[in-house]
Amino acid sequence: MSELLDDLRRGCPAAAAREARDSEVLGDVMPEVVAFPRSTSDVAAVVRVAAHGRRTVAVRGSGTKLDFASQPTSAQVLVDLSLMCRLLEHESGDLVARAEAGARLAEVNGVLGLARQQLPIDEVVPGSSIGGVVATGLSGPSRYLQGAVRDLLIGVTVVRADGVVAHAGSKVAKNVAGYDLAKLFTGSYGTLGIVTEATFRLRPCPPCRCFLTASFPDEAAMAPVLAELLHSQQALTAIEVDRRTPLGPISISALLEGQAGPLERRAEVTAKVLGGASACDGPPEGWGSLPGPVTLKMTAELSFVPALLGLVRELSTEHGLSPVLRGSAGTGVLFAGLGEPLDPTAIGAFLADLRAGCHLFGGSAIVLRAPVAIKGALDVWGPVPALDLMRRVKQQFDPERRLAPGRFAGGI
Amino acid sequence: MTPQEPIAPLLARLRSRVGSDQLVTDPIELATYECDGLAQYRVVPPLAVLARSREDVRAVVAECAAAGVPFVARGAGTGLSGGSVPAAAGVLVVLATMRDVLELDAANQRAVLQPGVTNLDVTRAAAPHGYYYAPDPSSQQVCSIGGNVAENSGGAHCFKHGFTTNHVTGLEVVTPDGEVVEIGGKAADPPGYDLLGALVGSEGTLGIVTKATVRLVRAPEVVQTILAAFGDIETAGAAVSQIIAAGLVPAAIEMMDALAITAAELAVGCNYPEGAGAVLIVELDGPIAEVAEGLAEVERHCSESGAFEIRRALDDSERARIWVGRKSAFAAVGRLSPDYIVQDGVVPRTALGEVLGDITTLSAETGIRVANVFHAGDGNLHPLVLFDAKVDGQLERAEEVSARILDLCLAHGGSITGEHGVGIDKLDAMSKMFSDDDVETMLDLRRAFDPEGLCNPGKLLPAPRLCGESPGRRKGAHPLVESGLAELF
Known part of the structure; x- marks a missing residue:
């Protein structure tokens, strides 16, 4: 058994972990281990183990958009969120729902639909998880009226690069307390932190x-x-x-x-x-x-x-x-x-x-x-304005460049 | 009075970069900038610069950065959380002097604006083309777009149309090191991190916005407004629940309680139905056929919940008459009480009834009257806490009541501010809503933009809990704890 796997099993006994399989290659990078946390605190424990050993970390929801954007240049620990698939809260009178990142968008909408409500994000890629949709910021046709993913996301729980759990936003749509980090994390491809829970505002289902x-x-x-x-x-x-x-x-x-x-x-x-x-x-x-x-x-x-x-x-x-x-x-x-x-x-x-x-x-x-x-032969991002500021943001959130390095614009 | 170090040498350098008529050093003139809309926090700045262009802003920020002098941006000064209160040994950058609508691009549904343009002027410029700017804070006649961006301003129509952050597609920003950065523009989804999302609502702590590109919204085919009067706040609340449960999405759902209605009657004679313990204002906008059907449904829900009178505005002047009571409510409580605190908190909408009940109890216990005005659609409360500063102890009790209302909001999973911002006023409350780790993570963003901590310092995020702390994330025990100089409780 690899040392890393051993460390993970000791550091986070609650999360199953195993060696990565050949099919789990990310681009041309082979993860060493795959961890299957069941909660935010599991994810934090896994990331702390990785941080302690200076290992790189990538995230997988349902694995439908791993070929989006750039490929990471290193991903020793692959954190699989598919066991974190609960709809944690749905208060229909508030038009708000909170879900774990691994929950599938279609399944969440199936449950919300029972109350004639929806999270109006189109399932552009079938099987997408909530976390994957947030990480890629992928919106579909109805963004024209309903807004993009970032407009519907009102709160996040994230695990930082050092394994600390942080929150931003809340479960009320109207809220201006603190920075709106939920938007910063939307479309960041797991390079700033791992989103483990997301809270959205909802809309009624049209008849x-x-x-x-x-x-x-x-x-x-x-x-x-x-x-x-x-x-x-x-x-x-x-x-x-x-x-x-x-x-x-x-x-x-x-x-x-x-x-x-x-x-x-x-x-x-x-x-x-x-x-x-x-x-x-x-x-x-x-x-x-x-x-x-x-x-x-x-x-x-x-x-x-x-x-x-x-x-x-x-x-x-x-x-x-x-x-x-x-x-x-x-x-x-x-x-x-x-x-x-x-x-x-x-x-x-x-x-x-x-x-x-x-x-x-x-x-x-x-x-x-x-x-x-x-x-590999293409310039994936092209020129990105304000790239220097983005690098500074990355430097603060992940100074050791351990979260999906290379996955983002400018080699971030 | 001559400015002291380090302002004096900075002033000398600025004289060569901006016009002398743009530099305000006269103490009497400077005193006009000592506070924003929340007058309890006052600091007279040693120097104010009336910016006329991006270059002016860049010059001031670059000189401040070089000299290590803090700077604070100010728009129209209508903020309600002390967000633009000057720094005592810093420079105030006044942007109300940059008020040109640079471009009204109806074909692309965008307006390009200098930061000092007033909110309402955007809609005025867009109206001839059949468009409007959706976020509409109550101060829209005077508040500036730059301030709206800083505060992520809302208004009465957020429930359907969203907040400032949903309507900004581009910003030109002078970053705290004096660089000009263009983020986004008229097109959607600029590549890279969503820095627009980070900047909107950052309360002027990440840079100074010198240009904003905003989305214009097509004017609806029709707008319909009703006023429904109820015996008490509970039945009005029940009507709101029914409206939401039915899947209706009104543009606005506003509620006022009996005390707020009394104040509005005294102030503007809004002539709301006599004997109302609560009124609801519900506005629908959209296609004619849809609004007609929706309005009938709203009226039915109000009646079924026990509304004893429902008025429908038949034209713009009738609509204005319905809204005048609501829009004047803040100022109107001045008729009921010599002093008052405007609170701004948010609860999940389903907790409204319980929280209002708790506020009533709190009011009875303390003898401090509270008038309630709120955006019922999104649970945004604006309790007006009434007191008389001349009566010994009343101010303290009012502040206590105001703070306890925020505690109620948090106990129900809500927020300490829905639209007025944190500023200086709610720094303590931030620590109740967010953990130290949450705040520390937000500080990461701030350090990325402003490592020297010069840009609107002391606002939005509470300082670390132990003094003598230098910026930067710490691991392990705090040095003061380790060295035995402090203990953690």
Whole structure:
């Protein structure tokens, strides 16, 4: 038995631990041991053992997004949170719920649904855990109305790099006491601490939903329609675009939710904007899912979304690629998915040009996920403004760089 | 009076970097900056600089950093927690002089603002395009966007529309070492750590915001407001519970108790239904068909819970008449009492009834009257604790009552502040809400931005419990304990 495993078993007898299996490789880094804590204090004990031995630590929820962003350069202890899967608190009258990080988003929503409430975060990657959604800050179509993960998260319990447990926020949505560390941890990929519990504000489940979809031949045709949807007063939940081939038609889908009677009227008004649309109470194919296996995330100012679609079309031709484009036109966050054959040189050149274009449109482009072999050849993050401040934050929270080193922007 | 060390040499250097008309050294003029909206904390700064540009701010901060002099940013000075009270041996950076709407970009649903722009001016600028700025603190006519960002300001409409932090997409910040950093912009999700999330609500302790990009929200098709009168606060509370349980999301749900209503009547003659022990103001916004149906449902829940009168505003002037009582409530209690404390605490909404009952008991025990005004949708209480400072011991008792109300909030898992901030006023309460480890972790963030501790020092986070402590995380026993100079209790 390895020394590390022995230390873990002695330092945290409550958490099961074993040697890592070959299938648990993170990119090209092989963890030594995997620990299965059952509580925040277990996680703290595991991290203290790791801290004592100056070992590096990475976290896994349900393991669906480990290939997101950069790969860690070292991860000796893999902390698996799948046994921390309880919904700890749900007070329906307060529209608030607290869950352990390993709880699956879909399962949490299943329970909340019994009280006709929801945590309005789309399950972009099936099987995602609450902790994984927070660590990656991955939001889906309904962020247009409901806000992104960071907007819904109101409190966190974290285990720091030194194994100390800390809290920020609370279980009331309206709270300005202290720094809002919950937001800082959202999208930090486990590089600042391990989120073990998260508290969210909830929304009621809408009684009815209506998806309206219309197709447009090109960017010029969809641009005025998108502008009018953005300006709509019908309280749309989401505005999505989908383009399956670079030169193919662009579909715009709008989601409306609410009471049946008013919804019918709102859908009527919205369908007119779309110039006639097919209505459905279920989502269109691909709704809110990430195209891939290489997924680039692009952002732009809202009015540049059609131009961004045009840019992707031009660059696809230029670089001989055929990306699937999908995402939230209503918030200016789009995803390009590149399939086989995966040519790192072509993808790298495409990404560089795309990045320059996104910058002109006020946004950015990053590699959200890619197979390890491809990712190694790509500049995952590109230029990140305020990187120096981010390094200083990391330096304070994890001075020994033991939490998922290399997983984040700028080698953080 | 001539400024003393180290301000005098700093002043000399600043004369070459900013206009002399921007440097305030006259003690009488400086006295106007001695406090914010919470007048009990007063410090006259030795020097104030009226900033006109980012470069001015950068110059002042860089010189302060070089000289090791603390600095404090001030917007409109309407804060209610002492967050912009000057440092006694520091520089006050006044941003109310930077009040240009730099860009109103309706196509991108954004406004780019200097920090001194007032909250209401953003909506005024956006309105012709069919947009508005959603966070609406009661002081919106005068409070500044820079202050809103610092405090993560809320308002009456947070229940549906969120807080300042949900509406800021970009900030230009002069960091405490005098660098200008651009974070985010008009697009969503800037790559890297969510520094915007860290900065909004940081009470001016992480830097000085010199430009803010905010989200504009499409004006709703219709806004409908009702006023419902109840015999007592319990039945009004029951109506709120029913509204929430039904899955309705009103833009605002406000409640006032009998004492607050009396004050508002005396002050502005709001003409609320006679004999009301509590009133609810419920506002819905959105598509016409949806609001119409929702409003009928809200009225039904109010009636079923025992509302004895329900008024529906039929136009903007009627809506304004309903709101005037609520919006004037803070100032109005001046009619009931020579002095009062405005408290700001939050409880889980389901605990409202119990906490209000406890406040009534507390009031009866101490003889200190408490008027209650609150955002019922999100459990944000604003108890107004009434006292007469001329009566011996009343101030102390009022402060005791005010503090015990926060204890009640914490006992129910709530917060010590929903929108007014910690500032200096609630430093003690922070230690009740958060553990030393929690505070120490927050200090990590502060040290990342401001290792020298010059940026709005002494605010937001309580100082370490033992004096003589230098910054930096400690491991093992405290040195004073180890050396036998102090004992832990």
